[in-house]
Amino acid sequence: MTTPALVDLRSDTVTRPTAAMRAAMAEAVVGDDVYGEDPTVNALEERVAALLGHEAGLFVPSGSLGNQLGLRLHAAPGQEIVCDQLAHIARAELGAAAAFSGITFRTWPAERGLLDVDAVAGLIAPDAGPYLVSTTAIAVENTHNFGGGTVQPAAAVAAVARLARDHGLGLHLDGARLWNAHVATGTPLAELAAPFDTVSVCLSKGLGAPVGSVLVASAERIAAARVWRKRYGAGMRQAGILAAAGHHALDHHVERLADDHARAARLGAALGVDAATVETNIVVLRVPDAAAVAQTAAAAGVLVSALGPRLLRLVTHLDVDDAGVERAVEVLAPLAAGS
Numbered sequence: 029m030t031t032p033a034l035v036d037l038r039s040d041t042v043t044r045p046t047a048a049m050r051a052a053m054a055e056a057v058v059g060d061d062v063y064g065e066d067p068t069v070n071a072l073e074e075r076v077a078a079l080l081g082h083e084a085g086l087f088v089p090s091g092s093l094g095n096q097l098g099l100r101l102h103a104a105p106g107q108e109i110v111c112d113q114l115a116h117i118a119r120a121e122l123g124a125a126a127a128f129s130g131i132t133f134r135t136w137p138a139e140r141g142l143l144d145v146d147a148v149a150g151l152i153a154p155d156a157g158p159y160l161v162s163t164t165a166i167a168v169e170n171t172h173n174f175g176g177g178t179v180q181p182a183a184a185v186a187a188v189a190r191l192a193r194d195h196g197l198g199l200h201l202d203g204a205r206l207w208n209a210h211v212a213t214g215t216p217l218a219e220l221a222a223p224f225d226t227v228s229v230c231l232s233k234g235l236g237a238p239v240g241s242v243l244v245a246s247a248e249r250i251a252a253a254r255v256w257r258k259r260y261g262a263g264m265r266q267a268g269i270l271a272a273a274g275h276h277a278l279d280h281h282v283e284r285l286a287d288d289h290a291r292a293a294r295l296g297a298a299l300g301v302d303a304a305t306v307e308t309n310i311v312v313l314r315v316p317d318a319a320a321v322a323q324t325a326a327a328a329g330v331l332v333s334a335l336g337p338r339l340l341r342l343v344t345h346l347d348v349d350d351a352g353v354e355r356a357v358e359v360l361a362p363l364a365a366g367s
């Protein structure tokens with residue numbers, strides 16, 4: 029048996045639904061969503077689409093599926109989508125775009141995951157003809173997970189959107205943590221989502237729902253994605269139980285992300301991390317031996333992720349309070365300094 033975890037900073041996916049959220053789930057009005065008859069799911073899809081300024085939404089079990097449905101709307105087998113080297117779709121979805129949709133990626137190097145329009149422009153090959161793989165879309169991640177919770181600057185997003193439009197390319201946003209970008213910048217969600225054709229957002233990260241993501245796009249694209257969702261075996265029946273958690277999260281857990289951001293800033297400052305790199309709820313900490321630090325911290329009840337041989341990721345969320353942050357500092361500061 030391991031020591032019970034006191035502070036779990038591995039990811040913001042580890043949150044457990046609050047009592048109030050569970051009550052909302054228990055009371056959800058439900059129907060068969062494959063028949064389109066679950067009022068709670070339908071309302072959530074409409075609500076998220078409206079929030080993000082798109083025509084329609086599709087409730088899916090995971091952010092990976094939201095991304096994968098979005099990507100396959102943009103490319104046919106044998107075509108490519110470009111994204112950055114650290115993108116979740118390229119690194120953390122187990123090759124799904126290749127395995128299911130026959131899509132390949134080419135990637136641009138990105139410091140902290142930040143968009144660089146020149147790098148994107150240098151990579152794309154629209155209508156490449158019979159020799160090179162044709163690029164059909166550009167994918168962007170905001171906030172950027174492996175980049176350290178980075179918010180994409182609006183000017184860079186606008187420049188990439190212009191590039192996509194000029195070359196007739198689709199534009200997908202992996203907005204798993206778009207809520208965090210919204211709270212960190214005060215920019216309306218619809219403004220953050222406007223440049224994109226397809227946007228996937230997660231309810232199960234900082235928002236604290238147990239399950240669920242929503243893909244938004246035009247009504248036509250969502251109708252096609254709905255068919256593919258069922259084909260993938262992800263058509264859910266009385267999913268209103270889960271969608272109710274999403275409604276509760278949107279009602280109560282969006283603005284409080286500011287608390288997570290403040291706690292991440294406190295963690296970063298106490299551990300000597302450059303404050304400019306802690307923009308939202310993720311802290312990336314450089315240490316000589318990430319696995320060793322993670323293991324020692326775990327033994328003291330503080331869980332962190334080793335992102336690479338010398339990189340640790342610390343993520344604040346609904347289930348980490350101020351006392352948890354201070355406990356993490358107490359355990360990690362000597363390890364970070366001494367290692």
Ligand SMILES: *Cc1c(COP(=O)(O)O)cnc(C)c1O
Nearest residue numbers: 090091092093116169173202204
């Ligand atoms: C978590 C995450 C996802 C989706 O993850 P699931 O575990 O499939 O829900 C997608 N993109 C980013 C950037 C993420 O951090």
